[in-house]
Amino acid sequence: MKNQCSGNFVNPTEPIIVQLLSNYLSLNELGERDGIRLFWGPHYIGKAGNNQEIDISLEYDGKVIFGISIKSQFGGGYLENADLTLSLIQENIDTIKRFEYRGSVSDVLQDMARIKNVKESSGEFDSVTILYSKFSKKKWIEKFSKGYSHSYLFLEENQQSFFQVLEEKLPGLCSLKGISDRNNGVRPTLKELEKGRAIKGSRFLLQNYVNNNQGKLNELILMSSPSLLSFIDKELTIEWKSPLKRSGYREYRNEFLDLEDQWKGKGIQLEKYWPKIGPQWDGIAVVKGKNGNFGLLLVEAKAHLKELRSKIQAKDVDSIVLIENTISEVKTSVESNAPIEVWLEQYYQLSNRLTYLYLMNNKMGIPTWLLLVNFVDDVAYIPTTTSEWILHYQDVYTRMDISSSSELFNHIISIYPNGNKNERVGKL
Template sequence: MGHRPSRHSHQIKKYQKFIDTRAPEIRHSVEVAIKGHRFMRVKQPKGAKGSLKWLQRAVERRPDLLQPDDIPQIEWRSPLKSDDYAEYRDRDFLNLVGCAQHADALSDFWPRGGPQWDALGVSETGPVLVEAKAHIPEFFSSRTAATEPSKHRIESSLRKVAIDLGATRPDLWSEIYFQYCNRLAFLWWLREQGVKATLFYVCFLNDPDLNGPTKPETWDAAFASANYALGLSKRHKLSGSIKYLYPDVTQLS
């Protein structure tokens, strides 16, 4: 009987092609994922509407709209047209931003199936993690749907983060605004590992298809409401590591 190709062989070939186009400093970390056959790379279609559409366009056409003045030049590594506009999570997101050495520690903090980042980049100061929104309903999310024992690990980690940030309602962090909370939790975890990560909330303005907010103040009110419900003060341990950006989609049309 002839040699039967590994069921991962097709994925490995695609990843090898991807590696060949990447900056040398991240090739090794991506190769770690290939050797272990662990993939959490989620291919995306070309965005037709909403934050998927606008973020892909911003990264590809107008990265200046995603570049705060006080952050060194960002190299965007996802989503890229040359990489099927893929989004990353778990070990693969760490690999992509050059933090593969922290993968084992992540598994202690959070089970597989963690946040899928809308965009990922790297600057001289560290990784940039992006959560993007185009209309207010995207901001709301229900409690975790994980089952035991994953649910227990998530609840325990969120409670630990909430308490460290001084939140007065830590028990609610796995019940309401779950997506918002887990993004904060991953930023907290990276900073605890000594990684100088920054979290960007990219809040698009004037989305015509989804009737999105027209002013930054509308987004600010949504974040303020979430913080109030979670018992999180406006200023906390992570405040200096979070950026709020408000690109106008008329600049991307």
């Protein structure tokens, strides 16, 4: 893991990111664990035999699967002669000051050329550039984020935790975190580490059901919601949009509003009530109503009771005020007299899910149901019985003081699918 560069060539941000990643992935002092290896500095060979530097890279079972470039300050960069043959260079020749061996180029072009060279030599992998500020954001994003399987992470004024944003940019990163030779004695293969594929827990179980056992999942949903049965057309079709294997197990935020033409454009209206970055949904499904309108299922999956406890993480004052005002409106709609601190500091995740359920139905005009998927007997962490789930939700709803007679309550669907070993080991 030791950086092979020295002196002024080492970006001062790099050792910080290296240490953060090492802690996050529980790596040893050599940057290794259970088939995972972290490299810092020049490590790969391009097509012409030149060293190709990716600031930080992560391998699993000898294959690079993530590449991270870091820019804490701006300045000139250099291309090796192997890079000059890339079509990437030809497409952006106007940005190069001197088109010659080791010619000075823009930072981003240098990084993209080297990363693309490694990808062409060793196979495709996800990559991200970490920047401090949004300086020249338009140029960086528009020119070098399309067509290169590459994304950008800006640290300045970020309202989320570093790892939360990094996991969004590199969806499979959390899968690496969960890898262990001690996980039932089996370490997953590289093929099983597809983009976004979870290794265990509620995300893993939901991915299995949606991609392997939709019939059972849909049956549990329909038998648990009279209001959904009343809405849906006679085909009783539930069309799953996420998490799908063919889409890299993508999980949606507010972009789910682009899934149907009827909903497009409502994102701007949503911003009146909630910050631009909405909750990340474990699953999304669409249903067709008898009247031709489309309905929405917003899915939250859990595998153990502790996952229900959470508190607000927003730091921006305007965002906090907006969130508190909207949640207060939701509290009024369900006749809750509980202190708002219970909603914000104890059960915030459920609170913001209920808020989206309210906003979709009451502000956006989209028939929507909140699907709470509570997996029973998941032995990967803490097995939870059906009785334990039911008693826990009874306590949660009592503490939040949600009236059972409220209209919103009729649009909550709770199901308790099997999460034991026989269901858990299904292959995708």
